[in-house]
Amino acid sequence: MKALVAIVKREFFSYFVSPLAYVVLTAFLLINGYVFYLIVLALNVPETPKTSFMSLFFTSIFYWIFMMLVSSIVSMRLLSEERKSGSIESLLTAPVSEATVVTGKFVGGWCFFLFLWLPTVLYPVLLARHGSLDWGPVAGGYLGIALVGALFISVGTFASALTKNQIVAAIVGFVLILAIFLVGLFRDFVNDPKLRETLAYLNLIEHMEDFARGIVDTRRLVYVASTVVFFLFLSTRTLELNKGK
Amino acid sequence: MLEVQSLSKSFYGTPAVDDVSFRVEDGEILGFLGPNGAGKTTTMRMITGFLPPTAGQVTLGGIDLLARPLEAKRHLGYLPETLALYPEMRVREYVAYRAELCGVPSKEAKARVDEALAKCFVTDVASKPIGNLSKGYRQRVGLAGALVHRPRVLVLDEPTVGLDPRQIVKVRELIRDLKKDHTILLSTHILPEVELVCDRILIIDKGKIVAQGTPETLRQEMSQHPGLAVVLKGEISEADVALRQIPGVTHAARIGAAGETRVLLESTQGADLREAVFREVVTRGWTLLELTPRQASLEDVFVRLVAREDVPAEADAETVARERAVTQEVPKFTEGAQ
Numbered sequence: 160m161k162a163l164v165a166i167v168k169r170e171f172f173s174y175f176v177s178p179l180a181y182v183v184l185t186a187f188l189l190i191n192g193y194v195f196y197l198i199v200l201a202l203n204v205p206e207t208p209k210t211s212f213m214s215l216f217f218t219s220i221f222y223w224i225f226m227m228l229v230s231s232i233v234s235m236r237l238l239s240e241e242r243k244s245g246s247i248e249s250l251l252t253a254p255v256s257e258a259t260v261v262t263g264k265f266v267g268g269w270c271f272f273l274f275l276w277l278p279t280v281l282y283p284v285l286l287a288r289h290g291s292l293d294w295g296p297v298a299g300g301y302l303g304i305a306l307v308g309a310l311f312i313s314v315g316t317f318a319s320a321l322t323k324n325q326i327v328a329a330i331v332g333f334v335l336i337l338a339i340f341l342v343g344l345f346r347d348f349v350n351d352p353k354l355r356e357t358l359a360y361l362n363l364i365e366h367m368e369d370f371a372r373g374i375v376d377t378r379r380l381v382y383v384a385s386t387v388v389f390f391l392f393l394s395t396r397t398l399e400l401n402k403g404k
Numbered sequence: 405m406l407e408v409q410s411l412s413k414s415f416y417g418t419p420a421v422d423d424v425s426f427r428v429e430d431g432e433i434l435g436f437l438g439p440n441g442a443g444k445t446t447t448m449r450m451i452t453g454f455l456p457p458t459a460g461q462v463t464l465g466g467i468d469l470l471a472r473p474l475e476a477k478r479h480l481g482y483l484p485e486t487l488a489l490y491p492e493m494r495v496r497e498y499v500a501y502r503a504e505l506c507g508v509p510s511k512e513a514k515a516r517v518d519e520a521l522a523k524c525f526v527t528d529v530a531s532k533p534i535g536n537l538s539k540g541y542r543q544r545v546g547l548a549g550a551l552v553h554r555p556r557v558l559v560l561d562e563p564t565v566g567l568d569p570r571q572i573v574k575v576r577e578l579i580r581d582l583k584k585d586h587t588i589l590l591s592t593h594i595l596p597e598v599e600l601v602c603d604r605i606l607i608i609d610k611g612k613i614v615a616q617g618t619p620e621t622l623r624q625e626m627s628q629h630p631g632l633a634v635v636l637k638g639e640i641s642e643a644d645v646a647l648r649q650i651p652g653v654t655h656a657a658r659i660g661a662a663g664e665t666r667v668l669l670e671s672t673q674g675a676d677l678r679e680a681v682f683r684e685v686v687t688r689g690w691t692l693l694e695l696t697p698r699q700a701s702l703e704d705v706f707v708r709l710v711a712r713e714d715v716p717a718e719a720d721a722e723t724v725a726r727e728r729a730v731t732q733e734v735p736k737f738t739e740g741a742q
Contacts, residue, residue, distance in 0.1 A: 162504065162506075162507065165504035165505045166505070168501075169490075169501055173490065173492060176492040177492070245484070245486045245487075246489065248449075248454055248482075248484045248486075248488070249482065249484060249546075249549070249550075250505075251453070252453055252454050252477060252480065252482045253506050254474045254475070254478045255474070402454060402455065402456070403449055403454050403455030403456070
């Protein structure tokens with residue numbers, strides 16, 4: 160447990176010494192600021208429903224593109240960097256298991272991902288000061304961000320375990336994340352009711368829309384948690400198999 | 405205490421390490437010696453749990469590494485050959501991170517980190533980023549990170565490679581000093597280093613142990629064939645043939661170069677050839693420039709053991725002699741020889 164905390168801390172703080180963190184953070188705030196600007200514009204139109212408008216922030220196309228890009232970039236270095244430099248040898252010969260290393264790195268990356276979202280909390284606070292705001296959907300939205308983020312980062316961690324090259328890890332991660340995102344959209348192309356139901360279960364857009372309405376469905380939680388565990392397991396196995404190479 | 409039992413590793417069916425067994429007692433430094441590619445790093449990686457062995461057993465401080473890896477690794481400090489540290493971290497940060505990773509209790513952590521930094525003489529750079537340090541400092545920071553949790557066994561893979569001579573001396577002193585508290589396995593291909601630092605030597609070649617013992621015993625084993633180097637003026641092609649006639653000479657090899665003739669003689673044990681050689685040279689009217697008894701050095705032991713299979717039994721005497729001469733004239737396998 161102590162070792163896990165050590166790895167999470169190191170992973171989280173190491174983002175801040177690379178220019179990558181600041182580039183991502185800046186781009187992130189620019190685009191989210193623009194989305195917020197659009198929301199405020201829309202709110203100026205008299206007949207828009209005022210209370211739940213913030214949900215647009217969590218469901219727009221900007222949100223998804225950014226989620227997928229940012230998660231694959233944040234997670235690309237997690238394991239590949241250490242494998243490339245060779246510092247993985249020191250790390251794995253310390254009294255820690257591969258599972259701890261993978262979990263620690265995943266949590267570290269995830270914490271940084273959540274940190275990126277932190278400044279955006281200012282937006283609902285601003286809205287609440289100038290009008291009424293239903294905090295339920297906002298909290299749900301942020302929960303959704305945390306969950307979908309965990310899912311994407313775990314996929315990215317796996318991609319990062321596959322290769323020593325960070326760029327390759329980012330691309331593979333992005334493609335995998337995109338596939339996971341798209342698979343739910345195929346619901347509209349199939350007729351078989353069972354398959355339709357399954358694909359609906361995997362449909363992340365629907366997940367996010369629920370969260371942004373303030374609905375927390377345990378099925379969504381189970382889906383995310385099981386997928387995260389699955390990808391962390393795959394990463395651990397990959398790391399074990401690639402040890403010493 | 406470190407014990408290795410019939411450790412083997414094959415890569416795609418090709419054995420890299422073949423049935424290696426040895427034991428390092430507490431407070432002992434074992435030098436692990438071998439030419440490049442002999443299987444040193446592979447063995448060390450198996451001992452440290454980084455590479456799963458094909459067969460065999462490793463016991464660290466009495467705990468089976470393969471059965472209980474996490475417990476066993478608590479007793480291990482490892483300095484890998486390609487030492488990669490996190491360049492963005494500061495020295496103290498890194499050592500503290502290693503302490504936390506290796507389960508040093510938080511209360512003791514600060515004192516332990518200070519102790520490790522002081523032990524490895526890196527206290528003066530404690531607040532510098534590792535990326536800004538010279539290689540010698542980085543090596544010592546790596547060492548500090550490896551021993552911050554006071555492991556019983558230290559495994560050091562070529563700790564002095566790439567250091568300048570002054571740093572090499574410092575690191576060697578440090579290693580000798582660490583002997584008090586740790587069992588040390590040190591791999592190297594620098595021979596003088598072994599003689600200076602190690603209590604016992606293990607020579608490995610092509611994945612197999614070819615010799616082991618203290619530096620003295622190994623040298624004694626080899627000096628069963630005492631030698632003599634004779635240098636004559638001028639290039640005398642029949643010198644080796646002539647000197648081979650002397651009773652007691654078992655082997656003679658000649659190299660001629662730059663107006664000199666060098667003959668290397670080997671004799672049976674106990675025979676003192678010096679007088680006979682002198683008389684022979686005088687009788688033939690040659691000029692004797694040098695007459696040096698050759699004490700078997702560790703280089704001889706090493707070259708003999710490791711090169712044995714490369715040199716056919718009835719090899720061209722000149723080739724053998726040239727090889728010997730090379731080892732004589734370059735008495736140190738320094739970094740340049742890599």
